[in-house]
Amino acid sequence: MNMDSQVAYEGKTMKGPFAKAIVELGNENDKIVALTADLGKYTDLYPFKEAFPERYFQIGMAEQNLFGVAGGMARTGLIPYVTTYGVFATRRANEQLAIDINYGRANVKIVCGLPGLTTFAGPTHQAIEDLAILRSMPGMTILDPCDAVELYQATKAIAEFDGPVYMRLQRGEVPVFFDENSYKFELGRAKVLNSDGEDLLIISLGLMTRHAFEAVLALEKEGIKATLVHVSTLKPFDTETILEQLYKSRAVVTCENHTVMGGLGSCVAEMAALHGAPIVLRMVGVQDVYATCGSTPFLFKRYGLDSATIVEHSREVLHAKEKFVS
C-alpha cells in the first residue's frame, strides 16, 4: 500500500495532548477559560488549572448547570472550554446544549471524554449516541479526532472558530497515529490517506482510523486493495472529498466508535442516496445494542469494532458488490 507520509504509526503515545494544547491557548489568549463538572482530573484539565487558577472553574458535578454557566460566560466574550464525559453532556444537559449554547451560537467548546466504548464503567458512561444526538442539532460542529497529534491540533483550531463545537476527547496517554510534522488538521476536511485502493473504500471516524489502518494492511495481504479516508469533522461533513471517493468505489465500509444509527455510516448512506452514488455499504460500529462493562479491547472485539471485524465486513461487502453489479 502506498500509505501517505502523514501516517507514523509506531506504537508511540503522547501524554495529555489536550492539556498541552489548552495550556498553550491559555498563554496566547486570556479569554480562554476552562470549566468542568468534577472531572477536571479525568479530562486532562489539571495542567490548565495549575497554570491559570483564576481561569479554571470547578462547577461541581452538575452538568446542566455547567453548560448553562458556559453559555453565560460565552455571552460575556470569553471562550469557555468545557469538559465532562460525553454521556453527561449529550444525555443529561441536552437542552442546555441545544438552547443555551447552540441556538444562540455561543462560542463554547464542549470537550468530552469516554467516547463510544472506551470506558470501563459500562453503559452509563459509554457515549454511543452522542454524535447522532448532536448531528441532529442545527449548525453544530462535531469533531472526533483520531490520535494525539490530531487532538492537539484540533484543540487549537477550534479556538479560531467562532461558534459551538463538540469534540470527543481521548485522555492520558494517547496513541500517536499521524506524523507530527506532516499532518495538518483542517476543520471540515476529510483526509484521503491512500488512494490506490481500487477494490474498496473504507471511511473511518476518529480513533477507528487506527483500526481501519490495520484492517487495510491485513486486507492487502489477502490481495484486496482498499482506499482509506479519515474523517475527523463529522459535521459539517466533507461532502466534496467523500463524494469523489464514493463515485470511484461501489463497495464501502464505514467505521465508527458509536452506534451505526445516526453517525458516520448514516451520513455516508444519506449522501450516497442524495447524490446518486451507487454503493453497497457496510457499517462497522455498535449495532443498536447497549454494551456491557469491560475493557476497550474486550468491548471492541465483542461488539465488532476491531480491525478483524473491519476485515470481515470488507470481504463481505466485496462479495455483495459483485452480486449487485451483475
Add this chain to the structure above:
Amino acid sequence: MGTDKVCNYLLKSRNLEQLRELAYRVRRNVLVQAAGKGQGYVGQGLGSADIFAVIYGSVLSWKPENLKWEDRDRFLLSIGHYSIATYATLAEYGIYSENDLKTYCDDGSILDMSANEYAPGFEITGGALAHGLSLAVGMALGAKYQRKTYRIINLLSDGEMNEGSTWEAAMCASSFGLNNLTALVDVNNVMADGYASEVLKLEPVVDKWQAFGWHVQRVNGNEIQELLDAFDCAEKVKRQPQIIICDTLMGKGVRFIETRKKAHFVRVDQNEWEVAFRQLEESKSR
C-alpha cells in the same frame, strides 16, 4: 454457597455482634473483589460496609431466595460505583459466590464495576449519578397508590447532592409526604476532583434537607448502633420522607487505606493486598 456464613441469612437482626460480624465480612468480600485489580472501588466499599450490613441485615424486608418478591422493600443504589459493596453483602446471602467475587471488573463478568439492574439484587442501573432519588420517589408513589406497605431506601453520595435532579426529587418527595421513603447519604467527603467540600460548598447539609421538608438525622455511618437508632426513628415519621446523613471514613477497617490521602480511586499497590487483609483482621480487635 458456604456453610460458614455465620449470619446464615441474617435478616431483621437487632444483634449488634452479628451485624458487626456481617460488616466485617462485607469488608473482607470487598477486599476479595478488589485484590490484585488495578481498578475498583475498594475505599467506597470499605467505608460503606456498616451501612450495607445494617440495611440488608436489619432494615430491609426481603427474601434472599426470592429477590423479586413483590412486597419486598426496595433498596436503590444510585451510586453505581458502590456496586462492590452490594456484591460483597449479597455474597453473605449466597447470591454471589466467592468465585463470582473474584471476577469483579473482569471482562465478561456479571460483577460490573457499575451497578446494573440485570445483575441479581439490583433494583436500578446506577452510575449516571443522581437518578436514584427520582426513581425512589416514583416507587414510593407507586407503593402508596397501590396501598402497598413496602419501604423505599435510596443510598446517595455527597457528590450526588451537587446535581439539580437530587433537589428536584427532594422537593417532590416532601410535597407528596412520602414517609415510605428513606434516603441515606454517604458523606465520605470525597469526589472525583478531590474533597467534596472543596469541589462545591455543600454544607450546611442538614439545614438544606430540612428546608426541603425532610426529616433529617446525622449519624456516624460507621457506627452500627447509631444507624439502627436512626432507622428506628425514621420509621416512625408520619407524612415526611426521611434522610439519614452518614459521615463515613473512606477505607474504614484497613488502616493504611484509612490514612492514605483520600481519592476517588484509592491506589493499592500489588504488594499491599496481603497487608490489607491482615489489617482488616486486626481491626476486629481495635
